[in-house]
Every structure is written in C-alpha cells, then in structure tokens.
Amino acid sequence: MTITTTLPPLGRAIPEGPHAISVHIPTWNGMCSIGRGDPQVMKALRNGYPRTFVHKDIQKLFQACQRRFLSSPAKVLLFLEQRHAQACKSFVTSPAINGDKAAPAKSVSVFALEIGESHPTMVRAGNTPRPTTLWAVVYPEESAPIGAFFWRLTGTGISSRFAEHCLRRIEAMQRIEPPVKRFYSAMATVHPVYRTICTRIACLMERAPAGPRRSLTVNHSDVFLYPSGMSAIYHVHQALLKWRGLESVIIGFPYELTIKMMKTYGPSYKFYSLGTDEQIDDFEAYLDTKAQAGSMIQAVWCECPSNPLLRTVDMERIRRLADKHRFVVVVDETIGSFANVDALGVADVVVTSLSKSFNGYADLLAGSVTLNPNSDYYGALKACLTGGYTNTLYIDDAIQLERNSRNFLKRAAQMNDTAECVVDYLVPFASDPSSVVNAVHYPKTCESAQQYKSRMRQATDEFIPGYGCLFTVDFDTIEASRAFFDSLDVRKGPSLGAHITLAQPYVQMVLQKEKKWAASHGLRETIVRVSVGLEDKEVLLQSVKSAHVMAEKTKGTHAL
Structure with a gap:
C-alpha cells in the first residue's frame, strides 16, 4: 500500500465506507476547532469517532423513532438491553451526578420496540426465528448532553450496522407494552x-x-x-x-x-x-x-x-x-x-x-x-x-x-516494523538542542522501555513481537507542531491500529478544554500522535521526513 496525495476533504469518513469510525480533519486549526466544538466546523462533519459523534444512520433511526412513537418533542436513545436503558434513565435523572441539570424522573420514560423478523444470517444458521427487541429511552431535549454522555461513554448503544438493519425495516417496527418477558435479538442467539x-x-x-x-x-x-x-x-x-x-x-x-x-x-x-x-x-x-x-x-x-x-x-x-x-x-x-x-x-x-x-x-x-x-x-x-x-x-x-x-499477526508485524523505522529516524533529533523535536514517545525509547520489554511475548518463527503501531512526537513549539502536522501527507483523524496511517494532535483535539489538566499529567499541547498503517514503509518515512523539515524551518534551521 502506498500513501495517496488525494486526501478526502474536511469531515469525510476515513476510511471511505458507510461504517468508518474515523473522520478526516486535514489541518491543525481544524483539529483545534473540533476540540472546541466550534459549530461551523462541527456542521462540516459527515462522520466522526463514535465516542464523540453519533453515526448518521444511528441519528436517522433516532429521528425515525421520534416521528413514529412520540407525540411531543423529546430525545430518544436506543439500547439492546433493558438494564442499559434503565441505567441511562437513572443517570439522566440523578441529582447526585448532574446537580440541578438532572431531568425530573417523570419526564424520562423507557419502552420496548420490536422488529418482527429475525436477521437472515441467524435464520440461515438454523436458529429459531425470533423478533429483535430494543429499548428506547425518552427524555427532555434540554437533557440531551447528559443522555449523549451516558450513551457514548458506556459504549452500550447500538452500532451503525444495526441501525442500518433497523432503518430497512422501520415500517415493521412496533412499540410493545410491558411486561416484555424475554429479550430476544440476533446477538442473544447462538451463531x-x-x-x-x-x-x-x-x-x-x-x-x-x-x-x-x-x-x-x-x-x-x-x-x-x-x-x-x-x-x-x-x-x-x-x-x-x-x-x-x-x-x-x-x-x-x-x-x-x-x-x-x-x-x-x-x-x-x-x-x-x-x-x-x-x-x-x-x-x-x-x-x-x-x-x-x-x-x-x-x-x-x-x-x-x-x-x-x-x-x-x-x-x-x-x-x-x-x-x-x-x-x-x-x-x-x-x-x-x-x-x-x-x-x-x-x-x-x-x-x-x-x-x-x-x-x-x-x-x-x-x-x-x-x-x-x-x-x-x-x-x-x-x-x-x-x-x-x-x-x-x-x-x-x-x-x-x-x-x-484473520490476518492480524501479519498486519501487526508490518506495522511494528514501519513504526520502529520512523521512530529510529526521529529519535536522534530529540537529543539535538538545535532541533525543534522535544521528545519521541515510544515503548522502545521511553524511560519505561524495560518494563514494556518484560511483557513482550517470545519470538517465534510465526511472529517476532515489536513495539506496536503508535508513536507520539513532541515539539518545542506550537508553530513547529502545526507545521509538522499540516505538512504530513497522511490521513488526519482519531483512532489507531487501522490499515491507514492516522495522525492527530492529541491534546488539541481530545483535551482542548482540559489543557491545564493534561499538562499537569505530562501531556503537552505540542504533541502529535501517529498510528502507522500498512502503507509502504519508505513512502511513509519520506512523508515524515518532509514534514519534519517543515517543522525545523519554524526555528530557522533545516534537518539534514
């Protein structure tokens, strides 16, 4: 795989596809804007990391359920287990957690929905046809941030593929009055x-x-x-x-x-x-x-x-x-x-x-x-x-x-090799007082290297363990970090371990509103995290070298 210079525009899914879990944000300033939640940039997003962005198909399913089953404006979240729906209700209505922003208990309700047909894959596997049940939590619009926090941070919500399945069968979905004696779904059945x-x-x-x-x-x-x-x-x-x-x-x-x-x-x-x-x-x-x-x-x-x-x-x-x-x-x-x-x-x-x-x-x-x-x-x-x-x-x-x-070990071996190659190039600059590279964080080179090595698996003919796909570069200044990131010819977005290289100014995007807290724990706002993919090693190395040259120029010096 080689790196393409035809990168997607701001807000598009990476990798391209209906169920991608990352989003392309090509510039440092764009990453900062996302971290701040700037409305103009947020509107440009067509996708995002699921922890902070609800997939478009899931949003469509929420909206469809609002139209079909609610008579007044409210927010809907969907879960595959009743206990998670009830936990969400408890969370949204808890004064101990949310203070005066807690929703009144009587304003939050939970009910069951059913799609009256089994997933075809389960039927082909010989399972008894059963309906799919999911649970809706309805709460006031003003409690939307609290509900979204629970849904995303507990990870108990539905997936984009499940939402896609439901949207194709939305006309068959019906509300079920309690008690629902048993939870049935494609996941609860053996496959x-x-x-x-x-x-x-x-x-x-x-x-x-x-x-x-x-x-x-x-x-x-x-x-x-x-x-x-x-x-x-x-x-x-x-x-x-x-x-x-x-x-x-x-x-x-x-x-x-x-x-x-x-x-x-x-x-x-x-x-x-x-x-x-x-x-x-x-x-x-x-x-x-x-x-x-x-x-x-x-x-x-x-x-x-x-x-x-x-x-x-x-x-x-x-x-x-x-x-x-x-x-x-x-x-x-x-x-x-x-x-x-x-x-x-x-x-x-x-x-x-x-x-x-x-x-x-x-x-x-x-x-x-x-x-x-x-x-x-x-x-x-x-x-x-x-x-x-x-x-x-x-x-x-x-x-x-x-x-x-299926090819996990093969991919891991290639990413280990590529990441180590790139880090070996960058590390010497971290000890050069004239360089803008302040540090390179990587399991092989950090002060805890021996502790990582003690947990490494033994080498075999099948696989030689390495240090993973991830490294983080810290620069002396914001200007150098920005120059490196903006010049790096890879996809820019959250997540890691993918077949494509992903770069992200971690603090600027993830902890933009908690910079002081992050700095107190050693995370400078000048760090750029890189997760290498399966691109050609030499091509990726050249991209890093070119970006590094641009970073060095911010100090008036040039990398050799």
Whole structure:
C-alpha cells in the first residue's frame, strides 16, 4: 500500500465506507476547532469517532423513532438491553451526578420496540426465528448532553450496522407494552462466528507467553464480547462494584472522560498519573495505611503501554502488591495488542478495544474482556460477569470482525516494523538542542522501555513481537507542531491500529478544554500522535521526513 496525495476533504469518513469510525480533519486549526466544538466546523462533519459523534444512520433511526412513537418533542436513545436503558434513565435523572441539570424522573420514560423478523444470517444458521427487541429511552431535549454522555461513554448503544438493519425495516417496527418477558435479538442467539472470535482471542492470549507456560490456559468461554472497548470497560467496572463495591486506582494517564464515567458509578477512583517508581512508592504507602485501618481497594487499572505517551508501568511490582493486598489487576493492552504483549502474565482481567489493531480496518466497534483462569478471583469474577450477560455485539459487526482479524499477526508485524523505522529516524533529533523535536514517545525509547520489554511475548518463527503501531512526537513549539502536522501527507483523524496511517494532535483535539489538566499529567499541547498503517514503509518515512523539515524551518534551521 502506498500513501495517496488525494486526501478526502474536511469531515469525510476515513476510511471511505458507510461504517468508518474515523473522520478526516486535514489541518491543525481544524483539529483545534473540533476540540472546541466550534459549530461551523462541527456542521462540516459527515462522520466522526463514535465516542464523540453519533453515526448518521444511528441519528436517522433516532429521528425515525421520534416521528413514529412520540407525540411531543423529546430525545430518544436506543439500547439492546433493558438494564442499559434503565441505567441511562437513572443517570439522566440523578441529582447526585448532574446537580440541578438532572431531568425530573417523570419526564424520562423507557419502552420496548420490536422488529418482527429475525436477521437472515441467524435464520440461515438454523436458529429459531425470533423478533429483535430494543429499548428506547425518552427524555427532555434540554437533557440531551447528559443522555449523549451516558450513551457514548458506556459504549452500550447500538452500532451503525444495526441501525442500518433497523432503518430497512422501520415500517415493521412496533412499540410493545410491558411486561416484555424475554429479550430476544440476533446477538442473544447462538451463531458460530462468536465462538470463532473468542477462540481466536483465547489462542492469541496463550501464544508465546512472556514467561513460563501457565498451568491453566484461556478457553473461549473465558472471553466475553462487547459492542465496544468502552462497553468492555464499563461492564468490568460494574462487575467489580457488584463483587466488592470498593475504591479502585488508576495508574498511568487515564482518558479523562473514562474517569468521569467511572466516578459516576461507584466509589471514587484514586489516580497515580505516570506510574513512576516514586508514585508507586506512594501507592504502596497508601495501601499499607488502608490495611492498617482494616480496609482495602478492589482493583488497579493500567494500560500496556499508555496512550498517548506509550509508557508502561512496573506491572510485576503491581502484581506483587496485588498478591499482598488482595486486589484485582485490570490491564488494557489495546495499544500493545495481543500480538506483542502478554498482559495475562500479570493481570486478573484483560480488556481490549477490538476496534483497533485486532480488527485493523477502522470499520466497526467491538471490545473484549478476558479472564485469567489462574487468578485467585477467577470464579468470583466469572460469576459476576456472566450474571445477566448478553452478547450484544451485532451479528454483522461480528462477521466483519472475524473476517478482518484473520490476518492480524501479519498486519501487526508490518506495522511494528514501519513504526520502529520512523521512530529510529526521529529519535536522534530529540537529543539535538538545535532541533525543534522535544521528545519521541515510544515503548522502545521511553524511560519505561524495560518494563514494556518484560511483557513482550517470545519470538517465534510465526511472529517476532515489536513495539506496536503508535508513536507520539513532541515539539518545542506550537508553530513547529502545526507545521509538522499540516505538512504530513497522511490521513488526519482519531483512532489507531487501522490499515491507514492516522495522525492527530492529541491534546488539541481530545483535551482542548482540559489543557491545564493534561499538562499537569505530562501531556503537552505540542504533541502529535501517529498510528502507522500498512502503507509502504519508505513512502511513509519520506512523508515524515518532509514534514519534519517543515517543522525545523519554524526555528530557522533545516534537518539534514
């Protein structure tokens, strides 16, 4: 694959296609405008990252339901499980969470909708024809931001493919009066594709582990599928609250909105921002203090490595503390990926956004949770997760995910090689006082490199592990960052792990309104995050070199 110079205009889907999960924003100023939510730029969007932008087909389905089932102006959200609809209602009406912006309880309602035919794929698979049920939450228009926050940040909403399916059958949709005795959907019925995906993930979890072979190996039944990575996180969080209901700790830079979501659903979260030895010392002292008081925490959450600074906490030390103080270790290894890192060697639970490298084509959302059968808490956690579990990964998304992930290791190997090549070019400039490159963040080159390497899988004839597809470049000035980003001849947008290279000034777009907070945790507004794709390595390297030259010109010097 080569890089094309014919890039899509502002607001168009990348990659091109009806279910893309990224959007092209070609300039630094455009990224800043999106981060601020400027109305003029927002109107230009024809697509967007699902966490911050509701897909056009989903919007159409919401509007169709408003017209068909509501007699007065209101907002509608759709869910595939009643418990998620009820949780949304509780969230929107909660004064504890929303203060005086909480909607009155009597202004929010939940009802069931049914499409009276099975998905043809399920019928062909030999399943008994059953209707598809979904749940509508209706709330006042002034509560739209609160409802949208829940829908996006819990990841429990419907997918664009499911919305497409419903829109084709909108005339057959009807409201069902309670009680609805049983939830039926295409996802709740057995189809072999789900077991295929779970088995593939289980095998990857046990492939070439970082340490000795574990006594018990992951089975397909230890893998739980969800409609997004955020949904996987949300459900693990809910399971932990159900199990213990205690405080948790996040070590490493957290996605700010994830913390907000977690804080609204239970005990407070403590936060150790960078996971340095000194901070883990503080954390250990905190655990000892709690133990002396007869209390404990329920879990530690961390990434391997972190996004966007690609740092890896000392997981072996976290594991030792977990064994001593009896808490659960939850690791999100999305950035490192199943291919490169063995998170299960230290984790009780592994959460993954399958939307990223595993799927690899930025055309769907999915997530997974894998339980470690060797964990002391395996039985308790499995009981909590399976209690009421419904697989709501839509069948068409699952089929596409299975197809896309077949060449996962091949793609991972190429992206590892390309990213390392580009980083090797950039790193020397970070130590040159005359260069505008301030730092290059990458698992191989950062101060926590040894901690990442300790989690790398063993090399095999089939695959040699690497450092992933992601790196972040930090420049001395905004001017240099802007020049680099605007000159970089790749697609510009959110997400990572796709077959196409995606660049993003992370703080400017994601944390535009929280710059001071981000800076206090080491994220400068001058960083540019790059996720390499499957383009020709030399072509991409030349593009980076050309952009780097433009960045150096802002200081009046030229790269050699």
